[in-house]
Amino acid sequence: xxxxxxxxxxxxxxxxxxxTKSVSTxxxxxVWFEKLLGGRGVAAKIYYNEIGPEVKPFDEENKIIxxxxxxxxxxLPAATKFQLSTKSPETGxxxxxxxxxxxGTHLKRCGFDGxxxxxxxxxxxxxxxxxxxxxxxxxxxxxxxxTSEVIDSLYDVVGSxxxxxxxxxxxxxxxxxxxxxxxxRRALGRGGAGAVFGSKKLKGVVIRGSGEIPVADRKKVDEIxxxxxxxxxxxxxxxxxxxxxxxxxxxxxxxxMPTRNFQTTYFEGGDQINHITLFEKFKSxxxxxxxxxxxxxxxxxxxxxxxxxxxxxxxxxxxGILGANCGISDFxxxxxxxxxxxxxxxxxxxxxxxxxxxMELFERGLITTNDTEGIEARFGDGQALLDLLTLFAERRxxxxxxxxxxxxILEAHxxxxxxxxxxxxxxxxxYDPRGFYGNALTYGTSVRGACHNVGGxxxxxxxxxxxxxxxxxxxxxxxxxxxxxxxxxxxxxxICTVVRGSMDFSADPKGxxxxxxTGYPFTSKLIEIGxxxxxxxxxxxxxxGKKRQDDMLPPRFLTEPVPSGPxxxxxxxxxxxxxxxxxxxNSRGWxxxxxxxxxxxxxxxxxxxx
Amino acid sequence: MEENRYSxxxxxxxxxxxxxxxxxxxxxxxxxxxxxxxxxxxxxxxxGVGTIRICDDGDLELSNLNRQILYQESDIAxxxxxxxxxxxxxxxxxxxxxxxxxxxxxxxxxxxVGESDLIIDCLDNFTARYCCNAAAVRKGIPFIHAGISGFSxxxxxxxxxxxxxxxxxxxxxxxxxxxxxxxxxxxxIGSLEAMEGIKLLCGIGNPLKGRLLVxxxxxxxxxxxxxARDPECPVCGSL
Amino acid sequence: MxxxxxxxxxxxxxxxxxxxxxxxxxxxxxFPSGSTLESVQKYLQQMYDIxxxxxxxxxxxxxxxxxxxxxxxxxxxxxxxxxxxFPPIAGG
Numbered sequence: 001x002x003x004x005x006x007x008x009x010x011x012x013x014x015x016x017x018x019x020t021k022s023v024s025t026x027x028x029x030x031v032w033f034e035k036l037l038g039g040r041g042v043a044a045k046i047y048y049n050e051i052g053p054e055v056k057p058f059d060e061e062n063k064i065i066x067x068x069x070x071x072x073x074x075x076l077p078a079a080t081k082f083q084l085s086t087k088s089p090e091t092g093x094x095x096x097x098x099x100x101x102x103x104g105t106h107l108k109r110c111g112f113d114g115x116x117x118x119x120x121x122x123x124x125x126x127x128x129x130x131x132x133x134x135x136x137x138x139x140x141x142x143x144x145x146x147t148s149e150v151i152d153s154l155y156d157v158v159g160s161x162x163x164x165x166x167x168x169x170x171x172x173x174x175x176x177x178x179x180x181x182x183x184x185r186r187a188l189g190r191g192g193a194g195a196v197f198g199s200k201k202l203k204g205v206v207i208r209g210s211g212e213i214p215v216a217d218r219k220k221v222d223e224i225x226x227x228x229x230x231x232x233x234x235x236x237x238x239x240x241x242x243x244x245x246x247x248x249x250x251x252x253x254x255x256x257m258p259t260r261n262f263q264t265t266y267f268e269g270g271d272q273i274n275h276i277t278l279f280e281k282f283k284s285x286x287x288x289x290x291x292x293x294x295x296x297x298x299x300x301x302x303x304x305x306x307x308x309x310x311x312x313x314x315x316x317x318x319x320g321i322l323g324a325n326c327g328i329s330d331f332x333x334x335x336x337x338x339x340x341x342x343x344x345x346x347x348x349x350x351x352x353x354x355x356x357x358x359m360e361l362f363e364r365g366l367i368t369t370n371d372t373e374g375i376e377a378r379f380g381d382g383q384a385l386l387d388l389l390t391l392f393a394e395r396r397x398x399x400x401x402x403x404x405x406x407x408x409i410l411e412a413h414x415x416x417x418x419x420x421x422x423x424x425x426x427x428x429x430x431y432d433p434r435g436f437y438g439n440a441l442t443y444g445t446s447v448r449g450a451c452h453n454v455g456g457x458x459x460x461x462x463x464x465x466x467x468x469x470x471x472x473x474x475x476x477x478x479x480x481x482x483x484x485x486x487x488x489x490x491x492x493x494x495i496c497t498v499v500r501g502s503m504d505f506s507a508d509p510k511g512x513x514x515x516x517x518t519g520y521p522f523t524s525k526l527i528e529i530g531x532x533x534x535x536x537x538x539x540x541x542x543x544x545g546k547k548r549q550d551d552m553l554p555p556r557f558l559t560e561p562v563p564s565g566p567x568x569x570x571x572x573x574x575x576x577x578x579x580x581x582x583x584x585x586n587s588r589g590w591x592x593x594x595x596x597x598x599x600x601x602x603x604x605x606x607x608x609x610x
Numbered sequence: 611m612e613e614n615r616y617s618x619x620x621x622x623x624x625x626x627x628x629x630x631x632x633x634x635x636x637x638x639x640x641x642x643x644x645x646x647x648x649x650x651x652x653x654x655x656x657x658g659v660g661t662i663r664i665c666d667d668g669d670l671e672l673s674n675l676n677r678q679i680l681y682q683e684s685d686i687a688x689x690x691x692x693x694x695x696x697x698x699x700x701x702x703x704x705x706x707x708x709x710x711x712x713x714x715x716x717x718x719x720x721x722x723v724g725e726s727d728l729i730i731d732c733l734d735n736f737t738a739r740y741c742c743n744a745a746a747v748r749k750g751i752p753f754i755h756a757g758i759s760g761f762s763x764x765x766x767x768x769x770x771x772x773x774x775x776x777x778x779x780x781x782x783x784x785x786x787x788x789x790x791x792x793x794x795x796x797x798x799i800g801s802l803e804a805m806e807g808i809k810l811l812c813g814i815g816n817p818l819k820g821r822l823l824v825x826x827x828x829x830x831x832x833x834x835x836x837x838a839r840d841p842e843c844p845v846c847g848s849l
Numbered sequence: 850m851x852x853x854x855x856x857x858x859x860x861x862x863x864x865x866x867x868x869x870x871x872x873x874x875x876x877x878x879x880f881p882s883g884s885t886l887e888s889v890q891k892y893l894q895q896m897y898d899i900x901x902x903x904x905x906x907x908x909x910x911x912x913x914x915x916x917x918x919x920x921x922x923x924x925x926x927x928x929x930x931x932x933x934x935f936p937p938i939a940g941g
Contacts, residue, residue, distance in 0.1 A: 073689045075669060075687045075689055075692075076687055077686065077687050078687075079687065153786075156785070159735075159737060159785055160735070161787060161788060162668065175741065186674065210667050210712070211714040222688065222692075225684070225687055225688060226684050229683060229684040230684070233683070257776060286672075288671065288672040288673065290669070290671065291669050291670075291671065291687035292672065292687070293672055293684075293686040293687075295672050494800055609735065645940070645941055646939050646941045647941070664932050731941075732941050733940035733941045734939065734940050735939060735941075736937070736939055756941075757937065757938035757939050757940060757941065758920045758938060758940045758941065759865065759936075759938045759939065759940045760865070760866075761867075762864075762865045762938060763938055764935075764937070764938045771908055779907075779914055780907070780937045781904070783904060783905070783937045783939065784904055787868045787898070787941075789939055789940030789941075791940045792941075796941075824864055824865070824933075824935055824938075826864060826865060826868075829874060831864075831874065833862070833864065833933060833935075835909050835912050835933060836912035836913055837914065837917075838913055838914070838917045840916070840917065849864075
């Protein structure tokens with residue numbers, strides 16, 4: 001091992017160049033892991049070093065960074081996450097993305113903490129990495145095929161499904177900027193990372209390793225796992241039964257559900273797409289990520305009707321956006337749309353949000369059937385949703401413009417600004433910030449654009465815990481910061497956020513698990529590391545020219561009062577948002593423009609790392 | 611103390627004290643700690659096999675628990691053979707259980723098998739089966755082969771040159787991906803494997819040598835098919 | 850004198866998934882005298898789209914694999930022969 005840690009890390013990075021077909025390995029210094037943990041933190045550092053502000057997403061100079069965490073692949077529940085970092089085609093800026101497919105586990109079983117893919121292939125290629133040996137293989141047979149087919153072919157290549165298979169769909173081949181990356185049965189959903197693969201003519205990666213991943217104190221790790229399992233059985237029973245769909249009902253009842261392109265925040269068809277409907281009429285099974293006993297993935301199958309045969313792994317976001325935000329109460333259509341996105345290669349969230357935009361524009365008469373190749377793009381029409389998504393994936397009609405993402409749409413039609421809902425180019429998640437103001441900061445200050453994961457999931461704190469007034473302005477800055485930092489370090493460890501509490505990775509962690517895994521006393525430094533990572537990412541944003549104005553919310557959130565539903569009349573003004581933002585920047589130690597101040601760089605011990 | 615543990619089997623007329631000593635002296639290699647491996651390992655451990663080498667490179671997943679009864683829910687994420695070894699030792703603390711945390715390939719199989727007297731096939735793919743078959747031929751030890759699918763299973767004892775080897779009768783089996791399995795099929799065939807193992811090690815009963823058992827649990831039909839060596843078999847033809 | 854029009858009665862048993870393909874567990878099929886395993890091959894292809902030989906299907910004649918009969922697919926059939934078809938069962 002190149003590293004002095006007793007477990008979890010290898011200290012080795014694999015570098016693969018598609019232009020020159022060359023492969024090299026290099027060491028990752030221990031201090032990067034000590035300061036940034038791994039996963040998202042170390043990927044951010046590599047991005048900082050190697051992807052400058054002048055690099056554009058489809059340039060040869062853009063890179064794909066894949067990074068496992070110290071706990072990835074260890075015998076702990078849901079210790080299977082890895083991170084991707086690249087310049088996003090959808091936003092034009094920094095992207096970090098989290099996934100529980102097996103790439104991280106198998107890279108580590110090959111002896112690597114991560115991999116950087118550079119350059120561009122001259123013809124469709126897939127990478128085969130077996131026990132660390134890299135081959136550049138001809139992917140011409142895979143081009144144009146749907147993601148599930150290619151994933152199966154990749155398993156065939158190594159003769160086993162106990163491997164990591166990654167692919168991008170036909171939409172990515174057409175450089176559709178909202179294309180996702182499929183990994184085994186999971187996804188790197190946001191930011192259009194799939195199109196980066198498309199621009200590099202990289203159709204897939206399959207990795208198989210069988211080496212052992214060292215663990216410092218195996219006995220202690222076993223105790224932690226046994227204890228974690230008991231905790232999860234009690235605390236995550238609803239996740240197993242209903243999946244994350246359990247949030248549809250409360251979010252809707254509280255008037256925070258994006259409805260018809262965020263025009264309002266309560267969906268009258270909510271009962272028809274909630275967890276009860278899912279459980280009683282559509283659920284056909286649970287899907288677990290590797291090594292996870294919770295199995296929150298709910299498989300939905302449509303048994304009758306026009307969408308008969310549709311089958312997809314549903315979750316809150318997909319149901320909220322493909323359902324409520326498109327005005328669709330037909331759960332079968334939501335499942336069909338989910339599956340269509342998965343197979344064609346589209347991010348379900350940006351795909352659904354842009355379809356909702358198309359529906360609003362159509363209903364306002366701003367686009368017509370001439371633009372939509374005959375589709376009557378109306379809210380509530382499931383078939384129209386499917387047809388619009390296909391239009392985007394195939395770049396037909398106005399799909400060619402929508403394939404450029406929110407920023408591309410606005411560049412061509414600045415007059416549509418009132419209707420295009422995004423922050424930094426990324427469309428939001430299935431929460432309306434007018435319903436809880438911490439969420440406004442979540443969307444505004446997430447380092448990758450409007451995102452509830454990276455930006456801080458404040459639902460429990462603001463809507464369920466009773467400890468916060470959701471419409472208060474004070475106190476939201478520090479709250480959002482602490483959730484962001486917690487998530488930043490969890491994303492760097494390689495475990496899933498759903499299980500983090502069972503291993504004591506809360507806001508005040510004791511570091512026992514990390515010490516058992518790596519032998520290094522990360523005790524109580526973890527939340528600081530989260531802060532450090534977040535500010536490092538903010539420095540990347542500053543270097544890419546992002547300022548306070550890029551943390552602004554779209555006009556719909558800052559000027560339109562909620563027209564109906566449980567929070568009818570609620571308004572979040574620009575002045576209120578600026579108050580929130582000022583408090584947040586202050587908590588962070590950033591200046592008025594959101595630039596990380598010198599004292600903060602020093603106090604976070606970032607000086608040596610940049 | 612040990613005699614009390616085994617007293618019920620010692621009452622079987624063919625199962626002498628010498629049989630029990632044979633078992634105690636034996637080392638059995640169980641290839642695969644999954645559905646078949648669970649029953650095979652449980653019954654061999656219970657019967658008093660002296661050393662069990664149990665081999666698998668996987669971690670326990672939720673979807674294993676419909677048939678891999680060696681494990682508990684709290685073992686999810688743990689390497690299977692580590693959990694298996696603990697479970698088997700809690701059933702019979704007087705035997706040795708050696709977890710072999712390795713993937714079986716041509717390069718690793720001889721080390722994995724080590725000094726075993728018998729290899730038992732509890733695998734889920736023919737690629738690894740062929741490795742074990744070749745190792746058994748090299749080491750001159752018997753290879754109990756089995757497979758399950760749905761409600762069905764097959765089973766035989768390979769011991770060339772007396773019997774065919776795996777490659778004589780199944781020279782080239784295509785990869786089958788994920789095989790659907792009903793739990794009891796794993797239980798039935800895995801238990802039969804343990805029984806065949808005991809018969810071979812003790813020299814009792816009529817092991818399935820030169821005979822392939824095909825059992826269909828859903829319609830309850832059993833066929834026993836005579837199988838013969840292929841004299842030109844690339845693996846055992848020279849024996 | 851040999852009757853050239855005698856029918857050879859052969860029992861064919863379909864095991865595991867071959868029973869699904871054939872839609873039956875077993876049958877008695879008649880073949881003209883002089884037929885070989887190749888005739889059975891044609892019959893199975895025409896009736897059930899089962900194509901032999903196939904590395905995924907084991908064909909057993911009177912308890913021995915087809916490739917262990919010296920004449921392989923040209924092995925002549927006799928009245929009362931039994932043929933079993935089954936897949937190598939791979940799971941574990």
